[in-house]
Amino acid sequence: MNCSVNNAGRGERKHEQTVLRRSVEVEPILVPQQLTIDENLLVDPKLLFIGSKIGEGAHGKVYEGRYRDRIVAIKVLHRGSTSEERAALESRFAREVNMMSRVKHENLVKFIGACKDPLMVIVTELLPGMSLRKYLMSIRPNPLELLVAIKFALDIAHAMECLHANGIIHRDLKPDNLLLTENQKHVKLADFGLAREESVTEMMTAETGTYRWMAPELYSTVTLRQGEKKHYNNKVDVYSFGIVLWELLTNRMPFEGMSNLQAAYAAAFKQERPRLPEDISPDLAFVIQSCWVEDPNLRPTFSQIIRMLNSFLFKLSPPSPPIPDTDTNEAEASNGTMSELSVRTRGKFSFLRQLFNAKRTKNSQ
CATH class of the missing domain: 3.30.200.20 (Phosphorylase Kinase; domain 1)
Incomplete structure:
Protein backbone atom coordinates (compact mmCIF):
# COMPACT_ATOMS: atom_id res chain seq x y z
CA MET A 1 0.00 0.00 0.00
CA ASN A 2 1.56 3.24 -1.13
CA CYS A 3 1.33 6.51 0.75
CA SER A 4 2.12 9.35 -1.62
CA VAL A 5 2.43 13.07 -1.04
CA ASN A 6 1.35 15.71 -3.50
CA ASN A 7 3.76 18.54 -3.11
CA ALA A 8 1.30 20.87 -4.58
CA GLY A 9 -27.27 10.55 39.86
CA ARG A 10 -27.97 14.23 39.00
CA GLY A 11 -25.70 15.61 41.74
CA GLU A 12 -22.87 13.30 40.77
CA ARG A 13 -23.44 14.14 37.13
CA LYS A 14 -23.21 17.87 37.90
CA HIS A 15 -20.02 17.26 39.87
CA GLU A 16 -18.49 15.30 36.98
CA GLN A 17 -19.42 18.00 34.49
CA THR A 18 -17.99 20.75 36.72
CA VAL A 19 -14.69 18.93 37.31
CA LEU A 20 -14.34 18.05 33.64
CA ARG A 21 -15.06 21.56 32.40
CA ARG A 22 -12.49 22.97 34.81
CA SER A 23 -9.88 20.72 33.22
CA VAL A 24 -10.87 21.57 29.66
CA GLU A 25 -9.17 24.46 27.96
CA VAL A 26 -11.27 26.08 25.25
CA GLU A 27 -9.49 27.54 22.24
CA PRO A 28 -9.55 31.33 22.43
CA ILE A 29 -11.27 33.15 19.57
CA LEU A 126 -18.34 9.57 -3.37
CA LEU A 127 -18.28 6.16 -1.74
CA PRO A 128 -21.54 4.28 -2.42
CA GLY A 129 -21.18 2.35 0.84
CA MET A 130 -22.37 3.66 4.19
CA SER A 131 -20.33 4.86 7.15
CA LEU A 132 -18.80 2.23 9.41
CA ARG A 133 -21.06 3.48 12.21
CA LYS A 134 -24.23 2.90 10.16
CA TYR A 135 -22.98 -0.47 8.99
CA LEU A 136 -22.26 -1.65 12.54
CA MET A 137 -25.68 -0.43 13.67
CA SER A 138 -27.34 -2.28 10.78
CA ILE A 139 -25.98 -5.66 11.93
CA ARG A 140 -26.16 -5.02 15.70
CA PRO A 141 -26.30 -6.95 18.03
CA ASN A 142 -24.36 -9.35 15.82
CA PRO A 143 -20.61 -8.71 15.71
CA LEU A 144 -18.50 -8.56 12.59
CA GLU A 145 -16.74 -11.71 11.52
CA LEU A 146 -13.32 -11.67 13.15
CA LEU A 147 -11.49 -11.76 9.83
CA VAL A 148 -13.54 -8.81 8.52
CA ALA A 149 -12.93 -6.82 11.71
CA ILE A 150 -9.16 -7.30 11.48
CA LYS A 151 -9.08 -6.38 7.80
CA PHE A 152 -11.07 -3.20 8.48
CA ALA A 153 -8.68 -2.41 11.33
CA LEU A 154 -5.72 -2.84 9.01
CA ASP A 155 -7.28 -0.48 6.45
CA ILE A 156 -7.66 2.15 9.17
CA ALA A 157 -4.15 1.60 10.51
CA HIS A 158 -2.63 1.96 7.02
CA ALA A 159 -4.49 5.24 6.48
CA MET A 160 -3.33 6.57 9.84
CA GLU A 161 0.24 5.44 9.25
CA CYS A 162 0.24 7.50 6.05
CA LEU A 163 -1.09 10.60 7.81
CA HIS A 164 1.45 10.35 10.61
CA ALA A 165 4.29 9.80 8.15
CA ASN A 166 3.34 13.18 6.67
CA GLY A 167 3.08 15.02 9.98
CA ILE A 168 -0.72 15.06 10.18
CA ILE A 169 -2.76 14.28 13.31
CA HIS A 170 -6.39 13.44 12.47
CA ARG A 171 -7.84 14.00 15.99
CA ASP A 172 -11.31 12.74 15.08
CA LEU A 173 -10.91 9.05 14.31
CA LYS A 174 -14.28 7.35 14.87
CA PRO A 175 -16.73 5.12 12.94
CA ASP A 176 -18.66 8.16 11.63
CA ASN A 177 -15.56 9.24 9.70
CA LEU A 178 -14.84 5.81 8.22
CA LEU A 179 -16.65 4.98 4.98
CA LEU A 180 -17.19 1.57 3.41
CA THR A 181 -16.44 0.90 -0.23
CA GLU A 182 -19.24 -0.30 -2.49
CA ASN A 183 -18.40 -3.99 -2.01
CA GLN A 184 -18.14 -3.43 1.79
CA LYS A 185 -14.74 -5.11 1.85
CA HIS A 186 -12.66 -2.05 2.72
CA VAL A 187 -12.94 1.22 4.62
CA LYS A 188 -11.56 4.67 3.89
CA LEU A 189 -10.85 7.50 6.28
CA ALA A 190 -12.64 10.81 5.67
CA ASP A 191 -13.17 14.25 7.23
CA PHE A 192 -10.02 16.21 7.93
CA GLY A 193 -12.00 19.04 9.54
CA LEU A 194 -10.25 18.64 12.89
CA ALA A 195 -6.90 17.45 11.56
CA ARG A 196 -3.78 19.40 12.49
CA GLU A 197 -0.15 19.64 11.54
CA GLU A 198 1.98 18.19 14.33
CA SER A 199 3.39 21.64 15.09
CA VAL A 200 -0.12 22.93 15.90
CA THR A 201 -1.39 21.03 18.92
CA GLU A 202 -3.83 23.24 20.77
CA MET A 203 -6.42 21.57 22.95
CA MET A 204 -9.85 20.68 21.64
CA THR A 205 -12.94 22.69 22.45
CA ALA A 206 -15.57 21.32 24.81
CA GLU A 207 -18.13 21.27 21.98
CA THR A 208 -16.57 18.59 19.80
CA GLY A 209 -18.91 15.88 21.11
CA THR A 210 -16.71 12.89 20.28
CA TYR A 211 -15.35 12.18 23.75
CA ARG A 212 -16.03 8.45 23.49
CA TRP A 213 -13.19 8.06 21.00
CA MET A 214 -10.93 10.93 22.04
CA ALA A 215 -7.70 10.53 24.01
CA PRO A 216 -8.01 12.20 27.43
CA GLU A 217 -5.04 14.47 26.77
CA LEU A 218 -6.98 16.12 23.94
CA TYR A 219 -9.47 17.70 26.30
CA SER A 220 -7.93 17.45 29.77
CA THR A 221 -4.67 18.54 31.40
CA VAL A 222 -4.90 15.69 33.92
CA THR A 223 -2.62 13.37 31.93
CA LEU A 224 0.16 15.96 31.49
CA ARG A 225 3.28 15.18 33.45
CA GLN A 226 4.82 17.80 35.66
CA GLY A 227 6.78 20.24 33.56
CA GLU A 228 5.33 19.10 30.23
CA LYS A 229 4.27 21.93 27.93
CA LYS A 230 3.01 20.19 24.81
CA HIS A 231 -0.56 19.04 25.26
CA TYR A 232 -0.47 16.05 22.93
CA ASN A 233 1.12 14.39 19.91
CA ASN A 234 0.04 11.95 17.22
CA LYS A 235 -0.49 9.23 19.83
CA VAL A 236 -4.00 10.68 20.36
CA ASP A 237 -4.95 8.92 17.12
CA VAL A 238 -3.58 5.64 18.47
CA TYR A 239 -5.87 5.92 21.51
CA SER A 240 -8.86 6.50 19.22
CA PHE A 241 -7.83 3.54 17.10
CA GLY A 242 -7.87 1.33 20.21
CA ILE A 243 -11.47 2.34 20.90
CA VAL A 244 -12.44 1.76 17.26
CA LEU A 245 -10.76 -1.67 17.26
CA TRP A 246 -12.68 -2.58 20.42
CA GLU A 247 -15.88 -1.48 18.65
CA LEU A 248 -15.04 -3.53 15.54
CA LEU A 249 -14.61 -6.64 17.70
CA THR A 250 -17.65 -6.15 19.95
CA ASN A 251 -20.08 -4.06 17.84
CA ARG A 252 -21.03 -2.14 20.96
CA MET A 253 -21.00 1.58 21.74
CA PRO A 254 -17.97 2.64 23.81
CA PHE A 255 -18.91 3.72 27.35
CA GLU A 256 -22.44 2.43 26.82
CA GLY A 257 -25.05 4.10 29.03
CA MET A 258 -22.94 7.20 29.62
CA SER A 259 -23.35 10.69 28.23
CA ASN A 260 -20.45 12.24 26.34
CA LEU A 261 -19.33 14.17 29.43
CA GLN A 262 -19.64 11.10 31.65
CA ALA A 263 -17.54 9.12 29.18
CA ALA A 264 -14.89 11.84 29.19
CA TYR A 265 -14.86 11.99 33.00
CA ALA A 266 -14.56 8.19 33.25
CA ALA A 267 -11.65 8.05 30.78
CA ALA A 268 -9.65 11.03 32.07
CA PHE A 269 -10.26 10.94 35.83
CA LYS A 270 -11.02 7.27 36.56
CA GLN A 271 -8.86 5.77 33.80
CA GLU A 272 -11.83 3.62 32.80
CA ARG A 273 -11.89 1.89 29.44
CA PRO A 274 -14.55 -0.24 27.68
CA ARG A 275 -14.62 -3.80 29.03
CA LEU A 276 -12.86 -6.38 26.90
CA PRO A 277 -14.83 -9.51 25.93
CA GLU A 278 -13.97 -12.56 28.03
CA ASP A 279 -13.24 -14.65 24.96
CA ILE A 280 -10.97 -12.13 23.22
CA SER A 281 -7.63 -13.36 21.95
CA PRO A 282 -4.76 -12.35 24.28
CA ASP A 283 -2.92 -10.95 21.27
CA LEU A 284 -5.82 -8.65 20.33
CA ALA A 285 -6.33 -7.68 23.97
CA PHE A 286 -2.68 -6.63 24.07
CA VAL A 287 -3.05 -4.51 20.93
CA ILE A 288 -6.12 -2.71 22.28
CA GLN A 289 -4.75 -2.15 25.77
CA SER A 290 -1.42 -0.86 24.47
CA CYS A 291 -3.31 1.62 22.26
CA TRP A 292 -5.48 3.10 24.98
CA VAL A 293 -2.95 3.07 27.83
CA GLU A 294 -3.01 6.38 29.74
CA ASP A 295 0.60 7.39 29.05
CA PRO A 296 0.81 8.41 25.36
CA ASN A 297 4.52 7.53 25.30
CA LEU A 298 3.66 3.88 25.91
CA ARG A 299 1.27 3.63 22.97
CA PRO A 300 2.60 1.90 19.83
CA THR A 301 3.04 3.53 16.46
CA PHE A 302 0.75 2.58 13.60
CA SER A 303 3.63 0.74 11.95
CA GLN A 304 3.87 -1.46 15.05
CA ILE A 305 0.09 -1.89 15.14
CA ILE A 306 0.10 -3.03 11.51
CA ARG A 307 2.81 -5.60 12.25
CA MET A 308 0.87 -6.94 15.24
CA LEU A 309 -2.41 -7.19 13.32
CA ASN A 310 -0.72 -8.83 10.34
CA SER A 311 0.88 -11.36 12.68
CA PHE A 312 -2.51 -12.13 14.21
CA LEU A 313 -4.08 -12.34 10.75
CA PHE A 314 -1.41 -14.83 9.69
CA LYS A 315 -2.25 -17.08 12.65
CA LEU A 316 -5.98 -16.64 12.04
CA SER A 317 -5.83 -17.46 8.35
CA PRO A 318 -2.41 -18.82 7.35
CA PRO A 319 -1.71 -19.24 3.63
CA SER A 320 -2.59 -22.64 2.21
CA PRO A 321 0.42 -24.95 2.09
CA PRO A 322 1.62 -25.79 -1.42
CA ILE A 323 0.36 -29.01 -3.00
CA PRO A 324 3.00 -31.64 -2.25
CA ASP A 325 4.59 -33.38 -5.20
CA THR A 326 6.34 -36.68 -5.33
CA ASP A 327 9.56 -35.18 -4.07
CA THR A 328 9.52 -35.72 -0.31
CA ASN A 329 12.43 -33.37 0.18
CA GLU A 330 10.49 -30.49 -1.38
CA ALA A 331 7.52 -31.16 0.89
CA GLU A 332 9.77 -31.18 3.94
CA ALA A 333 11.35 -27.91 2.82
CA SER A 334 7.90 -26.39 2.44
CA ASN A 335 6.88 -27.45 5.96
CA GLY A 336 10.10 -26.00 7.26
CA THR A 337 9.31 -22.67 5.63
CA MET A 338 5.85 -22.60 7.22
CA SER A 339 7.36 -23.35 10.62
CA GLU A 340 9.87 -20.55 10.22
CA LEU A 341 7.07 -18.10 9.35
CA SER A 342 5.12 -19.18 12.42
CA VAL A 343 8.15 -18.66 14.64
CA ARG A 344 8.74 -15.20 13.16
CA THR A 345 5.09 -14.33 13.76
CA ARG A 346 5.30 -15.27 17.44
CA GLY A 347 8.61 -13.44 17.68
CA LYS A 348 7.10 -10.14 16.53
CA PHE A 349 4.51 -10.16 19.31
CA SER A 350 7.12 -11.21 21.85
CA PHE A 351 9.43 -8.35 20.85
CA LEU A 352 6.65 -5.75 20.98
CA ARG A 353 5.47 -7.01 24.37
CA GLN A 354 9.01 -6.70 25.73
CA LEU A 355 9.33 -3.19 24.28
CA PHE A 356 6.00 -2.14 25.79
CA ASN A 357 6.87 -3.58 29.22
CA ALA A 358 10.31 -1.96 29.15
CA LYS A 359 8.80 1.45 28.40
CA ARG A 360 6.22 1.02 31.15
CA THR A 361 8.89 0.01 33.69
CA LYS A 362 11.10 2.96 32.73
CA ASN A 363 8.24 5.45 33.05
CA SER A 364 7.12 4.07 36.42
CA GLN A 365 10.55 4.59 37.98
Whole structure:
Protein backbone atom coordinates (compact mmCIF):
# COMPACT_ATOMS: atom_id res chain seq x y z
CA MET A 1 0.00 0.00 0.00
CA ASN A 2 1.56 3.24 -1.13
CA CYS A 3 1.33 6.51 0.75
CA SER A 4 2.12 9.35 -1.62
CA VAL A 5 2.43 13.07 -1.04
CA ASN A 6 1.35 15.71 -3.50
CA ASN A 7 3.76 18.54 -3.11
CA ALA A 8 1.30 20.87 -4.58
CA GLY A 9 -27.27 10.55 39.86
CA ARG A 10 -27.97 14.23 39.00
CA GLY A 11 -25.70 15.61 41.74
CA GLU A 12 -22.87 13.30 40.77
CA ARG A 13 -23.44 14.14 37.13
CA LYS A 14 -23.21 17.87 37.90
CA HIS A 15 -20.02 17.26 39.87
CA GLU A 16 -18.49 15.30 36.98
CA GLN A 17 -19.42 18.00 34.49
CA THR A 18 -17.99 20.75 36.72
CA VAL A 19 -14.69 18.93 37.31
CA LEU A 20 -14.34 18.05 33.64
CA ARG A 21 -15.06 21.56 32.40
CA ARG A 22 -12.49 22.97 34.81
CA SER A 23 -9.88 20.72 33.22
CA VAL A 24 -10.87 21.57 29.66
CA GLU A 25 -9.17 24.46 27.96
CA VAL A 26 -11.27 26.08 25.25
CA GLU A 27 -9.49 27.54 22.24
CA PRO A 28 -9.55 31.33 22.43
CA ILE A 29 -11.27 33.15 19.57
CA LEU A 30 -8.38 34.76 17.78
CA VAL A 31 -7.98 35.90 14.22
CA PRO A 32 -5.87 33.02 12.85
CA GLN A 33 -2.96 33.29 10.53
CA GLN A 34 -4.25 33.68 6.99
CA LEU A 35 -3.83 30.45 5.02
CA THR A 36 -3.88 30.31 1.26
CA ILE A 37 -5.05 27.62 -1.16
CA ASP A 38 -3.13 26.73 -4.29
CA GLU A 39 -5.12 27.95 -7.30
CA ASN A 40 -4.57 24.55 -8.96
CA LEU A 41 -6.72 22.94 -6.26
CA LEU A 42 -9.77 25.09 -7.00
CA VAL A 43 -12.69 23.87 -9.10
CA ASP A 44 -15.11 25.96 -11.13
CA PRO A 45 -18.31 26.31 -9.05
CA LYS A 46 -20.31 26.65 -12.28
CA LEU A 47 -19.50 23.01 -13.01
CA LEU A 48 -20.76 21.81 -9.62
CA PHE A 49 -24.29 20.46 -9.19
CA ILE A 50 -25.39 19.93 -5.57
CA GLY A 51 -27.99 17.20 -5.06
CA SER A 52 -29.53 15.58 -1.98
CA LYS A 53 -28.02 15.85 1.49
CA ILE A 54 -26.31 12.66 2.67
CA GLY A 55 -24.73 13.81 5.93
CA GLU A 56 -24.29 16.63 8.40
CA GLY A 57 -21.68 17.48 11.01
CA ALA A 58 -20.72 20.26 13.39
CA HIS A 59 -18.89 22.21 10.71
CA GLY A 60 -20.94 21.63 7.57
CA LYS A 61 -23.23 19.48 5.44
CA VAL A 62 -22.37 16.82 2.86
CA TYR A 63 -24.31 16.38 -0.37
CA GLU A 64 -24.26 13.94 -3.23
CA GLY A 65 -23.52 15.89 -6.37
CA ARG A 66 -21.84 16.04 -9.73
CA TYR A 67 -18.67 17.70 -10.94
CA ARG A 68 -18.27 17.63 -14.71
CA ASP A 69 -19.28 14.06 -15.59
CA ARG A 70 -18.44 12.54 -12.22
CA ILE A 71 -20.65 11.71 -9.22
CA VAL A 72 -18.98 13.23 -6.14
CA ALA A 73 -19.45 14.10 -2.49
CA ILE A 74 -19.69 17.85 -1.84
CA LYS A 75 -18.97 19.15 1.64
CA VAL A 76 -20.35 22.66 2.21
CA LEU A 77 -18.81 24.31 5.27
CA HIS A 78 -20.46 26.84 7.56
CA ARG A 79 -19.38 30.47 7.13
CA GLY A 80 -19.87 31.67 10.72
CA SER A 81 -21.93 34.58 12.05
CA THR A 82 -19.18 36.91 13.29
CA SER A 83 -15.96 38.16 11.73
CA GLU A 84 -13.91 36.14 14.24
CA GLU A 85 -15.87 32.96 13.50
CA ARG A 86 -15.57 33.52 9.76
CA ALA A 87 -11.82 34.00 10.00
CA ALA A 88 -11.43 30.84 12.09
CA LEU A 89 -13.63 28.76 9.76
CA GLU A 90 -11.87 30.02 6.64
CA SER A 91 -8.55 29.09 8.19
CA ARG A 92 -9.85 25.62 9.06
CA PHE A 93 -11.18 25.23 5.51
CA ALA A 94 -7.83 26.16 3.96
CA ARG A 95 -5.98 23.83 6.31
CA GLU A 96 -8.31 20.92 5.50
CA VAL A 97 -7.98 21.49 1.75
CA ASN A 98 -4.20 21.73 1.90
CA MET A 99 -3.85 18.55 3.96
CA MET A 100 -6.32 16.50 1.90
CA SER A 101 -4.64 17.50 -1.35
CA ARG A 102 -1.19 16.71 0.00
CA VAL A 103 -1.64 13.09 1.03
CA LYS A 104 -2.84 10.22 -1.15
CA HIS A 105 -3.50 6.64 -0.06
CA GLU A 106 -5.95 3.94 -1.09
CA ASN A 107 -7.51 4.02 2.40
CA LEU A 108 -8.02 7.80 2.37
CA VAL A 109 -11.03 9.35 0.63
CA LYS A 110 -9.75 10.87 -2.61
CA PHE A 111 -9.65 14.67 -2.78
CA ILE A 112 -10.88 16.19 -6.07
CA GLY A 113 -10.93 19.95 -5.49
CA ALA A 114 -12.37 22.90 -3.60
CA CYS A 115 -13.89 26.33 -4.12
CA LYS A 116 -14.00 29.39 -1.85
CA ASP A 117 -16.80 31.44 -3.39
CA PRO A 118 -19.73 31.75 -3.22
CA LEU A 119 -19.52 28.86 -0.71
CA MET A 120 -16.63 27.09 0.99
CA VAL A 121 -16.80 23.67 -0.64
CA ILE A 122 -14.64 20.54 -0.61
CA VAL A 123 -15.20 17.97 -3.37
CA THR A 124 -14.17 14.34 -2.85
CA GLU A 125 -14.92 10.95 -4.32
CA LEU A 126 -18.34 9.57 -3.37
CA LEU A 127 -18.28 6.16 -1.74
CA PRO A 128 -21.54 4.28 -2.42
CA GLY A 129 -21.18 2.35 0.84
CA MET A 130 -22.37 3.66 4.19
CA SER A 131 -20.33 4.86 7.15
CA LEU A 132 -18.80 2.23 9.41
CA ARG A 133 -21.06 3.48 12.21
CA LYS A 134 -24.23 2.90 10.16
CA TYR A 135 -22.98 -0.47 8.99
CA LEU A 136 -22.26 -1.65 12.54
CA MET A 137 -25.68 -0.43 13.67
CA SER A 138 -27.34 -2.28 10.78
CA ILE A 139 -25.98 -5.66 11.93
CA ARG A 140 -26.16 -5.02 15.70
CA PRO A 141 -26.30 -6.95 18.03
CA ASN A 142 -24.36 -9.35 15.82
CA PRO A 143 -20.61 -8.71 15.71
CA LEU A 144 -18.50 -8.56 12.59
CA GLU A 145 -16.74 -11.71 11.52
CA LEU A 146 -13.32 -11.67 13.15
CA LEU A 147 -11.49 -11.76 9.83
CA VAL A 148 -13.54 -8.81 8.52
CA ALA A 149 -12.93 -6.82 11.71
CA ILE A 150 -9.16 -7.30 11.48
CA LYS A 151 -9.08 -6.38 7.80
CA PHE A 152 -11.07 -3.20 8.48
CA ALA A 153 -8.68 -2.41 11.33
CA LEU A 154 -5.72 -2.84 9.01
CA ASP A 155 -7.28 -0.48 6.45
CA ILE A 156 -7.66 2.15 9.17
CA ALA A 157 -4.15 1.60 10.51
CA HIS A 158 -2.63 1.96 7.02
CA ALA A 159 -4.49 5.24 6.48
CA MET A 160 -3.33 6.57 9.84
CA GLU A 161 0.24 5.44 9.25
CA CYS A 162 0.24 7.50 6.05
CA LEU A 163 -1.09 10.60 7.81
CA HIS A 164 1.45 10.35 10.61
CA ALA A 165 4.29 9.80 8.15
CA ASN A 166 3.34 13.18 6.67
CA GLY A 167 3.08 15.02 9.98
CA ILE A 168 -0.72 15.06 10.18
CA ILE A 169 -2.76 14.28 13.31
CA HIS A 170 -6.39 13.44 12.47
CA ARG A 171 -7.84 14.00 15.99
CA ASP A 172 -11.31 12.74 15.08
CA LEU A 173 -10.91 9.05 14.31
CA LYS A 174 -14.28 7.35 14.87
CA PRO A 175 -16.73 5.12 12.94
CA ASP A 176 -18.66 8.16 11.63
CA ASN A 177 -15.56 9.24 9.70
CA LEU A 178 -14.84 5.81 8.22
CA LEU A 179 -16.65 4.98 4.98
CA LEU A 180 -17.19 1.57 3.41
CA THR A 181 -16.44 0.90 -0.23
CA GLU A 182 -19.24 -0.30 -2.49
CA ASN A 183 -18.40 -3.99 -2.01
CA GLN A 184 -18.14 -3.43 1.79
CA LYS A 185 -14.74 -5.11 1.85
CA HIS A 186 -12.66 -2.05 2.72
CA VAL A 187 -12.94 1.22 4.62
CA LYS A 188 -11.56 4.67 3.89
CA LEU A 189 -10.85 7.50 6.28
CA ALA A 190 -12.64 10.81 5.67
CA ASP A 191 -13.17 14.25 7.23
CA PHE A 192 -10.02 16.21 7.93
CA GLY A 193 -12.00 19.04 9.54
CA LEU A 194 -10.25 18.64 12.89
CA ALA A 195 -6.90 17.45 11.56
CA ARG A 196 -3.78 19.40 12.49
CA GLU A 197 -0.15 19.64 11.54
CA GLU A 198 1.98 18.19 14.33
CA SER A 199 3.39 21.64 15.09
CA VAL A 200 -0.12 22.93 15.90
CA THR A 201 -1.39 21.03 18.92
CA GLU A 202 -3.83 23.24 20.77
CA MET A 203 -6.42 21.57 22.95
CA MET A 204 -9.85 20.68 21.64
CA THR A 205 -12.94 22.69 22.45
CA ALA A 206 -15.57 21.32 24.81
CA GLU A 207 -18.13 21.27 21.98
CA THR A 208 -16.57 18.59 19.80
CA GLY A 209 -18.91 15.88 21.11
CA THR A 210 -16.71 12.89 20.28
CA TYR A 211 -15.35 12.18 23.75
CA ARG A 212 -16.03 8.45 23.49
CA TRP A 213 -13.19 8.06 21.00
CA MET A 214 -10.93 10.93 22.04
CA ALA A 215 -7.70 10.53 24.01
CA PRO A 216 -8.01 12.20 27.43
CA GLU A 217 -5.04 14.47 26.77
CA LEU A 218 -6.98 16.12 23.94
CA TYR A 219 -9.47 17.70 26.30
CA SER A 220 -7.93 17.45 29.77
CA THR A 221 -4.67 18.54 31.40
CA VAL A 222 -4.90 15.69 33.92
CA THR A 223 -2.62 13.37 31.93
CA LEU A 224 0.16 15.96 31.49
CA ARG A 225 3.28 15.18 33.45
CA GLN A 226 4.82 17.80 35.66
CA GLY A 227 6.78 20.24 33.56
CA GLU A 228 5.33 19.10 30.23
CA LYS A 229 4.27 21.93 27.93
CA LYS A 230 3.01 20.19 24.81
CA HIS A 231 -0.56 19.04 25.26
CA TYR A 232 -0.47 16.05 22.93
CA ASN A 233 1.12 14.39 19.91
CA ASN A 234 0.04 11.95 17.22
CA LYS A 235 -0.49 9.23 19.83
CA VAL A 236 -4.00 10.68 20.36
CA ASP A 237 -4.95 8.92 17.12
CA VAL A 238 -3.58 5.64 18.47
CA TYR A 239 -5.87 5.92 21.51
CA SER A 240 -8.86 6.50 19.22
CA PHE A 241 -7.83 3.54 17.10
CA GLY A 242 -7.87 1.33 20.21
CA ILE A 243 -11.47 2.34 20.90
CA VAL A 244 -12.44 1.76 17.26
CA LEU A 245 -10.76 -1.67 17.26
CA TRP A 246 -12.68 -2.58 20.42
CA GLU A 247 -15.88 -1.48 18.65
CA LEU A 248 -15.04 -3.53 15.54
CA LEU A 249 -14.61 -6.64 17.70
CA THR A 250 -17.65 -6.15 19.95
CA ASN A 251 -20.08 -4.06 17.84
CA ARG A 252 -21.03 -2.14 20.96
CA MET A 253 -21.00 1.58 21.74
CA PRO A 254 -17.97 2.64 23.81
CA PHE A 255 -18.91 3.72 27.35
CA GLU A 256 -22.44 2.43 26.82
CA GLY A 257 -25.05 4.10 29.03
CA MET A 258 -22.94 7.20 29.62
CA SER A 259 -23.35 10.69 28.23
CA ASN A 260 -20.45 12.24 26.34
CA LEU A 261 -19.33 14.17 29.43
CA GLN A 262 -19.64 11.10 31.65
CA ALA A 263 -17.54 9.12 29.18
CA ALA A 264 -14.89 11.84 29.19
CA TYR A 265 -14.86 11.99 33.00
CA ALA A 266 -14.56 8.19 33.25
CA ALA A 267 -11.65 8.05 30.78
CA ALA A 268 -9.65 11.03 32.07
CA PHE A 269 -10.26 10.94 35.83
CA LYS A 270 -11.02 7.27 36.56
CA GLN A 271 -8.86 5.77 33.80
CA GLU A 272 -11.83 3.62 32.80
CA ARG A 273 -11.89 1.89 29.44
CA PRO A 274 -14.55 -0.24 27.68
CA ARG A 275 -14.62 -3.80 29.03
CA LEU A 276 -12.86 -6.38 26.90
CA PRO A 277 -14.83 -9.51 25.93
CA GLU A 278 -13.97 -12.56 28.03
CA ASP A 279 -13.24 -14.65 24.96
CA ILE A 280 -10.97 -12.13 23.22
CA SER A 281 -7.63 -13.36 21.95
CA PRO A 282 -4.76 -12.35 24.28
CA ASP A 283 -2.92 -10.95 21.27
CA LEU A 284 -5.82 -8.65 20.33
CA ALA A 285 -6.33 -7.68 23.97
CA PHE A 286 -2.68 -6.63 24.07
CA VAL A 287 -3.05 -4.51 20.93
CA ILE A 288 -6.12 -2.71 22.28
CA GLN A 289 -4.75 -2.15 25.77
CA SER A 290 -1.42 -0.86 24.47
CA CYS A 291 -3.31 1.62 22.26
CA TRP A 292 -5.48 3.10 24.98
CA VAL A 293 -2.95 3.07 27.83
CA GLU A 294 -3.01 6.38 29.74
CA ASP A 295 0.60 7.39 29.05
CA PRO A 296 0.81 8.41 25.36
CA ASN A 297 4.52 7.53 25.30
CA LEU A 298 3.66 3.88 25.91
CA ARG A 299 1.27 3.63 22.97
CA PRO A 300 2.60 1.90 19.83
CA THR A 301 3.04 3.53 16.46
CA PHE A 302 0.75 2.58 13.60
CA SER A 303 3.63 0.74 11.95
CA GLN A 304 3.87 -1.46 15.05
CA ILE A 305 0.09 -1.89 15.14
CA ILE A 306 0.10 -3.03 11.51
CA ARG A 307 2.81 -5.60 12.25
CA MET A 308 0.87 -6.94 15.24
CA LEU A 309 -2.41 -7.19 13.32
CA ASN A 310 -0.72 -8.83 10.34
CA SER A 311 0.88 -11.36 12.68
CA PHE A 312 -2.51 -12.13 14.21
CA LEU A 313 -4.08 -12.34 10.75
CA PHE A 314 -1.41 -14.83 9.69
CA LYS A 315 -2.25 -17.08 12.65
CA LEU A 316 -5.98 -16.64 12.04
CA SER A 317 -5.83 -17.46 8.35
CA PRO A 318 -2.41 -18.82 7.35
CA PRO A 319 -1.71 -19.24 3.63
CA SER A 320 -2.59 -22.64 2.21
CA PRO A 321 0.42 -24.95 2.09
CA PRO A 322 1.62 -25.79 -1.42
CA ILE A 323 0.36 -29.01 -3.00
CA PRO A 324 3.00 -31.64 -2.25
CA ASP A 325 4.59 -33.38 -5.20
CA THR A 326 6.34 -36.68 -5.33
CA ASP A 327 9.56 -35.18 -4.07
CA THR A 328 9.52 -35.72 -0.31
CA ASN A 329 12.43 -33.37 0.18
CA GLU A 330 10.49 -30.49 -1.38
CA ALA A 331 7.52 -31.16 0.89
CA GLU A 332 9.77 -31.18 3.94
CA ALA A 333 11.35 -27.91 2.82
CA SER A 334 7.90 -26.39 2.44
CA ASN A 335 6.88 -27.45 5.96
CA GLY A 336 10.10 -26.00 7.26
CA THR A 337 9.31 -22.67 5.63
CA MET A 338 5.85 -22.60 7.22
CA SER A 339 7.36 -23.35 10.62
CA GLU A 340 9.87 -20.55 10.22
CA LEU A 341 7.07 -18.10 9.35
CA SER A 342 5.12 -19.18 12.42
CA VAL A 343 8.15 -18.66 14.64
CA ARG A 344 8.74 -15.20 13.16
CA THR A 345 5.09 -14.33 13.76
CA ARG A 346 5.30 -15.27 17.44
CA GLY A 347 8.61 -13.44 17.68
CA LYS A 348 7.10 -10.14 16.53
CA PHE A 349 4.51 -10.16 19.31
CA SER A 350 7.12 -11.21 21.85
CA PHE A 351 9.43 -8.35 20.85
CA LEU A 352 6.65 -5.75 20.98
CA ARG A 353 5.47 -7.01 24.37
CA GLN A 354 9.01 -6.70 25.73
CA LEU A 355 9.33 -3.19 24.28
CA PHE A 356 6.00 -2.14 25.79
CA ASN A 357 6.87 -3.58 29.22
CA ALA A 358 10.31 -1.96 29.15
CA LYS A 359 8.80 1.45 28.40
CA ARG A 360 6.22 1.02 31.15
CA THR A 361 8.89 0.01 33.69
CA LYS A 362 11.10 2.96 32.73
CA ASN A 363 8.24 5.45 33.05
CA SER A 364 7.12 4.07 36.42
CA GLN A 365 10.55 4.59 37.98
